[in-house]
Amino acid sequence: MAGYIVRRTLGMVVLLVLLTLAVFVLFSLMPADPARLTCGKACSPQIIENNRHRLELDIPPVEQYQRFVSGIFFGRTYLADTKRPLECEAPCLGYSFLRNQEVLDLITKAAPVTFWLAIGGFVTWMTVGLVFGIVAALKRGRWQDRTVMGIALVGYSLPSFFIGLVLYFFVILFLHLLPNPQWKAGMPFKDLGGFVQTMLLPWITIATLNAAFYMRLTRNQVLEVFGEDYVRTARAKGLKERTVVVKHALRAGLTPIVTAAGLDLAYLLGGAIITENIFNLPGLGSLAIGSVIASDLPLISGITLIAATLIIVANLVVDLLYAVVDPRVRVG
Amino acid sequence: MINVEEREGSAEPSPERPFLSIENLFVSFNTEDGVVRAIDGVSLSLERGRTLAVVGESGSGKSVTAQAIMGLVRSMGGHVSGEIWLDGQELNGLQPEEVQALRGSEMAMIFQDPMSSLHPFYRVGDQIVEAILAHRKIGKAAARKETLEMLKHVGIPAAERRIDAYPHQLSGGMRQRVMIGMALINSPQLLIADEPTTALDVTVQAQILELISTLKEEFGTTVILITHDLGIVADVADDVAVMYGGRLVEVGQTSTIYEAPEMPYTLGLLSSIPRMDRELPKRLDPIRGNPPSPINLPPGCVFQPRCNYSDRVANGACLSVRPELLPTAPGHLVRCHLPAEERQQISADVRRILAGAQR
Numbered sequence: 001m002a003g004y005i006v007r008r009t010l011g012m013v014v015l016l017v018l019l020t021l022a023v024f025v026l027f028s029l030m031p032a033d034p035a036r037l038t039c040g041k042a043c044s045p046q047i048i049e050n051n052r053h054r055l056e057l058d059i060p061p062v063e064q065y066q067r068f069v070s071g072i073f074f075g076r077t078y079l080a081d082t083k084r085p086l087e088c089e090a091p092c093l094g095y096s097f098l099r100n101q102e103v104l105d106l107i108t109k110a111a112p113v114t115f116w117l118a119i120g121g122f123v124t125w126m127t128v129g130l131v132f133g134i135v136a137a138l139k140r141g142r143w144q145d146r147t148v149m150g151i152a153l154v155g156y157s158l159p160s161f162f163i164g165l166v167l168y169f170f171v172i173l174f175l176h177l178l179p180n181p182q183w184k185a186g187m188p189f190k191d192l193g194g195f196v197q198t199m200l201l202p203w204i205t206i207a208t209l210n211a212a213f214y215m216r217l218t219r220n221q222v223l224e225v226f227g228e229d230y231v232r233t234a235r236a237k238g239l240k241e242r243t244v245v246v247k248h249a250l251r252a253g254l255t256p257i258v259t260a261a262g263l264d265l266a267y268l269l270g271g272a273i274i275t276e277n278i279f280n281l282p283g284l285g286s287l288a289i290g291s292v293i294a295s296d297l298p299l300i301s302g303i304t305l306i307a308a309t310l311i312i313v314a315n316l317v318v319d320l321l322y323a324v325v326d327p328r329v330r331v332g
Numbered sequence: 333m334i335n336v337e338e339r340e341g342s343a344e345p346s347p348e349r350p351f352l353s354i355e356n357l358f359v360s361f362n363t364e365d366g367v368v369r370a371i372d373g374v375s376l377s378l379e380r381g382r383t384l385a386v387v388g389e390s391g392s393g394k395s396v397t398a399q400a401i402m403g404l405v406r407s408m409g410g411h412v413s414g415e416i417w418l419d420g421q422e423l424n425g426l427q428p429e430e431v432q433a434l435r436g437s438e439m440a441m442i443f444q445d446p447m448s449s450l451h452p453f454y455r456v457g458d459q460i461v462e463a464i465l466a467h468r469k470i471g472k473a474a475a476r477k478e479t480l481e482m483l484k485h486v487g488i489p490a491a492e493r494r495i496d497a498y499p500h501q502l503s504g505g506m507r508q509r510v511m512i513g514m515a516l517i518n519s520p521q522l523l524i525a526d527e528p529t530t531a532l533d534v535t536v537q538a539q540i541l542e543l544i545s546t547l548k549e550e551f552g553t554t555v556i557l558i559t560h561d562l563g564i565v566a567d568v569a570d571d572v573a574v575m576y577g578g579r580l581v582e583v584g585q586t587s588t589i590y591e592a593p594e595m596p597y598t599l600g601l602l603s604s605i606p607r608m609d610r611e612l613p614k615r616l617d618p619i620r621g622n623p624p625s626p627i628n629l630p631p632g633c634v635f636q637p638r639c640n641y642s643d644r645v646a647n648g649a650c651l652s653v654r655p656e657l658l659p660t661a662p663g664h665l666v667r668c669h670l671p672a673e674e675r676q677q678i679s680a681d682v683r684r685i686l687a688g689a690q691r
Contacts, residue, residue, distance in 0.1 A: 230448060235407060236436060236441045237435065237436040238435035239462065327500070328500045
């Protein structure tokens with residue numbers, strides 16, 4: 001088991017290196033010139049040149065990448081040859097000259113928004129998806145099943161930009177049921193009521209599509225497990241129907257679903273671009289889309305690295321969790 | 333057999349009714365293709381302490397009969413009618429909870445595929461402990477001790493270690509031993525073994541059958557052995573019931589079925605057993621064709637399309653009239669339109685050919 005974890009961790013590191021490399025290569029292939037974008041209207045070649053030096057775009061891409069990596073471990077100094085050098089301490093994900101802030105600071109400020117958005121959405125869709133999926137499976141072919149599957153089909157067909165806008169329009173603008181969403185620093189611990197009012201619609205928006213998907217997945221999985229021989233064995237032992245369903249069928253049927261859901265959560269923690277934009281939430285998704293529009297390379301690489309790390313770590317955690325739950329997967 | 337004698341001496345709840353008695357059992361399933369009549373009027377009885385082999389091809393209804401006795405058909409969406417009497421109690425009319433209380437305590441079942449019949453997430457010992465605690469109020473430690481004893485009893489080496497093994501860590505034969513231990517842990521009066529050796533290696537098959545026979549004697553259990561392999565029946569069973577198309581077609585003591593079978597289907601089954609002790613007269617003689625679809629049964633004798641002798645019956649009765657299961661000798665029932673003398677003649681001929689090939 002220990003050897004397995006070490007191997008997987010090494011694999012993770014290799015993957016992250018390749019990923020950041022890819023970001024750098026793609027960025028250097030980009031036709032737009034970031035040095036030019038930063039200089040405003042009245043632009044002389046001299047200013048562009050200065051900007052290029054300030055952004056460290058005048059050094060070869062390979063060296064840029066080296067500085068980026070060593071910054072993570074040892075910190076780095078920007079503008080070392082000027083009177084006002086910028087110290088960025090380890091772990092330094094870079095410095096955004098467009099926003100005049102360290103990338104890590106920007107990310108840590110945006111992360112809680114995305115975190116609460118993702119967690120709330122996750123809890124909502126898993127609860128709804130599992131409960132309704134199980135009900136549909138237990139009442140297979142009856143009206144409960146048909147209703148749930150109908151709802152799932154509708155939910156599955158609604159993209160988040162549509163359902164988000166519709167909710168925003170009707171609930172906030174038209175019916176005034178909720179105030180305009182506004183994220184404040186310190187939420188949710190300060191102002192819990194405002195937090196819930198702000199996040200309710202974003203949660204629903206995020207949860208709808210996934211809940212529909214998980215309803216269908218849960219139903220199929222549970223139905224499949226009910227046909228397994230070991231469920232018949234549990235009945236033949238004379239166990240209570242409740243024990244048969246919960247301890248024998250659901251335990252085996254839901255394990256792969258719950259573990260796989262960890263991946264969806266990790267994906268969401270990297271930022272929900274559309275939902276955050278619709279509801280004006282300053283999370284990682286908004287940050288990411290802003291950085292891409294502004295060609296802010298340090299910020300792009302920083303967010304990419306964080307989001308990718310989340311996914312890769314979640315993958316490892318899911319695999320390890322699976323081994324804990326299902327003895328057949330255990331290695332060695 | 334000592335246990336059996338003792339039990340028979342004790343007070344019987346209903347002396348006139350045999351230990352197990354199935355009366356007019358019908359089982360059907362509604363499917364998208366139509367109503368599947370899996371069991372079409374089976375009546376059967378079995379005395380305490382005996383072993384009954386139910387023989388037939390896939391789809392003949394033998395497994396469904398077993399699951400109907402166990403009360404497992406309803407959870408599969410099937411419809412059951414008829415009466416099932418076990419030890420003086422009618423099972424089909426009971427509430428689901430009442431049947432559940434009998435399952436695993438009064439009657440237990442072993443399934444065909446030990447690979448998939450144990451829950452992959454739980455230790456085998458815990459799965460047996462669960463079976464004990466479902467029916468008896470004893471402590472966990474006591475249940476575990478009993479489980480360990482049972483595992484030793486069913487011949488699992490290093491049982492102290494294996495009790496904490498997961499199913500995937502055991503071989504197929506070991507898992508089937510665990511299943512047998514689980515089935516017998518509450519000393520059931522009736523044990524149903526549904527093709528217990530089909531998924532196992534030939535070398536292990538004999539061991540498992542031996543184990544079932546030994547434990548049956550020891551616990552005084554009545555056994556129903558379901559199989560499609562007539563070869564294993566002779567050593568184990570006291571009585572044989574041959575099923576075809578959801579019906580019984582021949583019932584008798586094992587010796588009768590082997591020495592004087594009368595139904596052409598039984599003859600076909602017997603001639604298709606490969607045997608080492610005889611030279612083959614020609615090729616192995618299988619029964620031609622396939623079993624009938626249980627949705628669309630032939631109007632006359634269900635076996636008629638595959639029968640070699642149906643043209644010997646006058647007026648083509650085999651094509652239009654369902655034959656009845658009628659006694660031909662005491663304890664020997666046959667479902668066939670052929671006159672008894674003719675059947676016995678055919679049977680004698682076939683057996684002469686088979687014996688002629690014997691050294």
